[in-house]
Amino acid sequence: MAQSGAGLDADVRELGNTTFPRLLLKHAAERSQAPALREKDLGIWQSISWQELHVEVEQIAAGLAGQGFKRGQHVALVGENRPRLYAAMIAAQALGGIPVPMYQDAVAQEMVYVFENAEIAYAIVEDQEQVDKMLEIREKYPALLRIVYDDPRGLRSYSQPELMSYEELLKEGRGLLDSHPGFVKAEIDQGSPDDPAAMFYTSGTTGRPKGVVHTHRNLISMSAVASRMEGLTPSEEVLAYLPMAWIGQNIFSYAQWLVTGFTVNCPESQATVAADMREIGPTYYFAPPRVLEALLTQVTIRMEDAAAIKRRMYAYFMDVARHVGGRILDGDASVGLSDRIKYAVGKILVYGPLRNVLGMNKVHVAYTAGEAIGPDLFVFYRSLGINLKQLYGSTETAVFVCVQPNGQVRADTVGPPVDGVEVKVADNGELLIRSPGLLREYYKNPEATAEVKDADGWYHTGDAGYLDQNGHLKIIDRAKDVGKLAGGQLFAPKYIENKLKFFPFIKEAVAFGDGREQVMAFVNIDLEACGNWAERRNIAYAGYVDLASRAEICDLIRECVEKVNADLAADPMMSASQIHRFLVLHKELDADDEELTRTRKVRRGFIATRYMSLIEALYSGRTEQFIETQMRFEDGRTGTVSATIRIHDAKTFSPAAAQKTAA
Amino acid sequence: MSEKKIGDVILDLKGISLSFGGVKALTDISFDVREHEIRAIIGPNGAGKSSMLNVINGVYTPQHGEIVFRGQHFHKMNPRKVAEMGVGRTFQNLALFKGMSVLDNIMTGRSLRMHSGVFAQMIRFGPAEREEIAHRERVEKIIDFLEIQSYRKTPVGMLPYGLQKRVDLGRALAMEPSLLLLDEPMAGMNVEEKQDMSRFVLDVNDEFGTTIVLIEHDMGVVMDISDRVVVLDYGKKIGDGSPDEVRNNEDVIAAYLGVAH
Numbered sequence: 001m002a003q004s005g006a007g008l009d010a011d012v013r014e015l016g017n018t019t020f021p022r023l024l025l026k027h028a029a030e031r032s033q034a035p036a037l038r039e040k041d042l043g044i045w046q047s048i049s050w051q052e053l054h055v056e057v058e059q060i061a062a063g064l065a066g067q068g069f070k071r072g073q074h075v076a077l078v079g080e081n082r083p084r085l086y087a088a089m090i091a092a093q094a095l096g097g098i099p100v101p102m103y104q105d106a107v108a109q110e111m112v113y114v115f116e117n118a119e120i121a122y123a124i125v126e127d128q129e130q131v132d133k134m135l136e137i138r139e140k141y142p143a144l145l146r147i148v149y150d151d152p153r154g155l156r157s158y159s160q161p162e163l164m165s166y167e168e169l170l171k172e173g174r175g176l177l178d179s180h181p182g183f184v185k186a187e188i189d190q191g192s193p194d195d196p197a198a199m200f201y202t203s204g205t206t207g208r209p210k211g212v213v214h215t216h217r218n219l220i221s222m223s224a225v226a227s228r229m230e231g232l233t234p235s236e237e238v239l240a241y242l243p244m245a246w247i248g249q250n251i252f253s254y255a256q257w258l259v260t261g262f263t264v265n266c267p268e269s270q271a272t273v274a275a276d277m278r279e280i281g282p283t284y285y286f287a288p289p290r291v292l293e294a295l296l297t298q299v300t301i302r303m304e305d306a307a308a309i310k311r312r313m314y315a316y317f318m319d320v321a322r323h324v325g326g327r328i329l330d331g332d333a334s335v336g337l338s339d340r341i342k343y344a345v346g347k348i349l350v351y352g353p354l355r356n357v358l359g360m361n362k363v364h365v366a367y368t369a370g371e372a373i374g375p376d377l378f379v380f381y382r383s384l385g386i387n388l389k390q391l392y393g394s395t396e397t398a399v400f401v402c403v404q405p406n407g408q409v410r411a412d413t414v415g416p417p418v419d420g421v422e423v424k425v426a427d428n429g430e431l432l433i434r435s436p437g438l439l440r441e442y443y444k445n446p447e448a449t450a451e452v453k454d455a456d457g458w459y460h461t462g463d464a465g466y467l468d469q470n471g472h473l474k475i476i477d478r479a480k481d482v483g484k485l486a487g488g489q490l491f492a493p494k495y496i497e498n499k500l501k502f503f504p505f506i507k508e509a510v511a512f513g514d515g516r517e518q519v520m521a522f523v524n525i526d527l528e529a530c531g532n533w534a535e536r537r538n539i540a541y542a543g544y545v546d547l548a549s550r551a552e553i554c555d556l557i558r559e560c561v562e563k564v565n566a567d568l569a570a571d572p573m574m575s576a577s578q579i580h581r582f583l584v585l586h587k588e589l590d591a592d593d594e595e596l597t598r599t600r601k602v603r604r605g606f607i608a609t610r611y612m613s614l615i616e617a618l619y620s621g622r623t624e625q626f627i628e629t630q631m632r633f634e635d636g637r638t639g640t641v642s643a644t645i646r647i648h649d650a651k652t653f654s655p656a657a658a659q660k661t662a663a
Numbered sequence: 664m665s666e667k668k669i670g671d672v673i674l675d676l677k678g679i680s681l682s683f684g685g686v687k688a689l690t691d692i693s694f695d696v697r698e699h700e701i702r703a704i705i706g707p708n709g710a711g712k713s714s715m716l717n718v719i720n721g722v723y724t725p726q727h728g729e730i731v732f733r734g735q736h737f738h739k740m741n742p743r744k745v746a747e748m749g750v751g752r753t754f755q756n757l758a759l760f761k762g763m764s765v766l767d768n769i770m771t772g773r774s775l776r777m778h779s780g781v782f783a784q785m786i787r788f789g790p791a792e793r794e795e796i797a798h799r800e801r802v803e804k805i806i807d808f809l810e811i812q813s814y815r816k817t818p819v820g821m822l823p824y825g826l827q828k829r830v831d832l833g834r835a836l837a838m839e840p841s842l843l844l845l846d847e848p849m850a851g852m853n854v855e856e857k858q859d860m861s862r863f864v865l866d867v868n869d870e871f872g873t874t875i876v877l878i879e880h881d882m883g884v885v886m887d888i889s890d891r892v893v894v895l896d897y898g899k900k901i902g903d904g905s906p907d908e909v910r911n912n913e914d915v916i917a918a919y920l921g922v923a924h
Contacts, residue, residue, distance in 0.1 A: 042800060042803035042804060042806075043799075043806070043812070044803075153808075153866070154866055154869070156869055157869065268812045268813075269812050269813065271812070271813035272812050272813040275813065
């Protein structure tokens with residue numbers, strides 16, 4: 001069973017027959033005065049034109065070359081989305097170097113491995129915080145020769161010889177360009193589309209992170225295919241607010257930026273993203289489900305505080321939108337005139353203002369990916385008339401594997417494969433992919449490369465799923481996580497966890513059951529949603545641990561679990577996976593404690609070992625269990641939290657009864 | 664890290680005594696402040712710390728004593744004159760305009776440096792407009808420095824206390840002081856806010872070269888960030904020196920912990 005997107009492989013490859021620095025030269029020639037980047041600085045959006053960017057990139061490239069940077073070397077980029085880091089990325093590529101963007105919130109200890117693995121001698125970083133980390137890394141890894149920083153604040157008294165400011169680097173580049181004006185252009189001409197363009201370290205749900213090497217052709221061809229499919233033009237506005245180290249942000253605000261020639265906007269700081277988004281009004285937007293969910297939670301909370309008339313108006317028109325909004329967006333002709341009129345009125349009174357507040361007024365394509373999205377959440381945005389679509393992809397596949405085409409958007413599938421991509425399902429249920437965007441290799445790790453890429457060029461995704469009758473892909477879980485209950489029935493933990501997480505009160509969930517008789521679950525409450533719920537009921541609480549242990553909250557969570565059970569019971573494949581017992585964890589699962597990956601995916605194995613005693617308590621029928629856990633604060637110190645956690649039973653449903661009620 | 668350069672004495676207080684009727688707030692206090700240092704004044708409640716700051720600031724007039732500021736001798740200071748000479752301050756109980764935005768509050772700190780007339784400012788005519796843009800730029804730099812970009816337009820009254828303190832500091836910085844008086848900048852803050860504020864105080868001292876005199880309750884914070892410390896108790900000076908010297912001073916220990924009788 002194989003399915004491929006339209007368009008010949010050769011045609012897609014041809015789209016990628018260039019390099020990022022050459023694309024920059026093209027835009028600098030074609031639209032020299034158009035804004036390439038915008039950054040909010042000192043309260044004002046300051047633009048950098050393609051022309052100015054070109055000049056800056058040449059200077060940085062020459063400066064790096066003057067510092068001894070050679071073709072084929074790696075350079076670390078660490079920081080928020082800043083125009084200067086973007087310029088540095090192109091500059092490194094212009095010299096045939098390979099940028100390695102890293103997560104700016106990772107601690108030095110986590111970064112050392114990447115520096116050693118990629119033999120990085122040059123780092124270009126944002127500010128003092130990152131410089132401090134680099135200096136810490138340098139103690140363990142002395143081969144780090146040069147640390148270039150953008151923002152000099154707080155660095156006045158640093159005298160380490162390896163430090164250099166971005167200005168100094170620009171100046172050195174200018175000096176070199178004065179004597180060799182054609183230097184950078186000649187370097188760019190030497191580059192080939194099949195050279196490595198960038199390396200992304202995978203978050204590593206298991207073991208050491210692996211460096212995914214992508215060539216210019218990989219990234220550019222997939223970006224071009226998606227831009228062509230969505231009809232993106234140079235007039236798009238994009239807000240770059242997710243980490244550069246994540247390939248998604250890199251594709252949207254770097255690869256597609258250089259392919260299409262639109263404008264990328266860098267927010268003032270992480271805290272101002274919402275306000276900056278309103279000011280910019282992006283037309284092409286990407287958000288992982290957790291961001292969309294946080295926005296919806298805010299809207300819901302603010303609506304609950306609104307005056308009664310507004311609340312009623314909101315409830316009425318959101319109801320209208322839920323029924324017809326998505327269908328109108330899909331161009332469904334069967335929507336009646338009266339519904340259309342109601343929707344038009346709602347657009348003036350509710351949807352329009354709400355979209356404006358969300359900063360999504362001008363969005364014509366929005367994507368969500370990375371995690372499964374809850375149907376309610378997905379429908380909420382679509383019903384407002386925001387063209388939110390799901391896509392499927394990963395670091396190894398340069399993001400675009402499947403994208404939902406306009407008019408064929410469903411909550412539970414991720415759409416058909418895009419042009420040039422082939423998808424097939426292996427006998428064990430694993431999805432295999434062949435695409436021009438497949439990684440070239442894992443850096444210095446041929447065994448791992450051979451493990452995921454077979455002789456015929458099929459990439460083994462590790463995801464389990466199937467293609468439905470319309471050729472749309474449906475993802476169930478990670479193939480290796482799909483297990484069997486002791487009774488032999490299918491157990492897909494992620495599927496269950498996602499169902500739980502679709503409730504606003506539940507932030508994270510971890511389901512256990514592989515090889516066991518029954519399914520059990522850990523639940524993390526959402527402090528904001530549960531806190532608000534408690535406040536409205538005059539339930540006083542001291543903090544997270546206290547709130548999580550309140551009987552009222554546990555009852556609330558039990559209701560959610562039981563709804564999930566009813567839902568699971570109705571699905572013959574999943575009815576055995578109903579959650580029999582659950583507990584509410586006393587602390588939030590956190591990436592700093594290694595319980596989540598940096599992209600906030602649960603590390604099930606690690607959690608299972610760490611909270612062994614709780615799992616045993618769940619299965620042994622105990623009603624409560626004492627536990628003490630270490631936690632790491634953001635500044636690196638550690639502390640312990642302890643609590644006695646109560647264990648709750650949840651009602652389960654017989655499959656037959658559930659089907660009867662469903663019918 | 665390179666050592667910072669501490670310069671000559673810029674402020675010298677000689678034999679200051681201040682009383683309100685029969686209450687002696689300060690008795691014969693002398694100490695000096697050097698260019699570019701962080702000088703802390705500590706002491707238990709009612710020790711006279713704020714009175715001391717108000718004497719430097721010209722709010723109170725001491726009955727005895729002399730103040731030498733940058734070579735000029737004064738018996739009493741005058742608040743406006745002090746401000747014009749480059750002394751800025753923050754307040755223990757915050758004296759912000761609660762209904763005004765963060766931006767406008769910090770902008771008020773620029774008032775001494777605004778030269779165009781009220782009328783010209785109202786119609787934003789030629790030079791007045793250029794002046795306003797220059798002032799706004801300065802204010803934006805402070806907002807950026809204090810990392811309060813996301814509250815630029817928020818009314819100050821709606822901000823949590825720790826952030827209001829930051830705005831208060833921002834307003835004092837807006838006048839580009841060469842000497843900054845901070846009245847309990849960390850009072851009422853949680854540990855994280857204290858750490859943030861300490862970092863800002865150190866950064867102000869480092870980036871702008873501002874001399875800082877600060878009053879503080881929290882011994883830990885003071886010992887970490889100051890170069891020299893004066894200790895007051897019941898209006899008398901009981902200690903003066905580096906944080907280490909002060910920490911080991913028996914009178915200071917007695918004043919803070921009490922003595923066995």
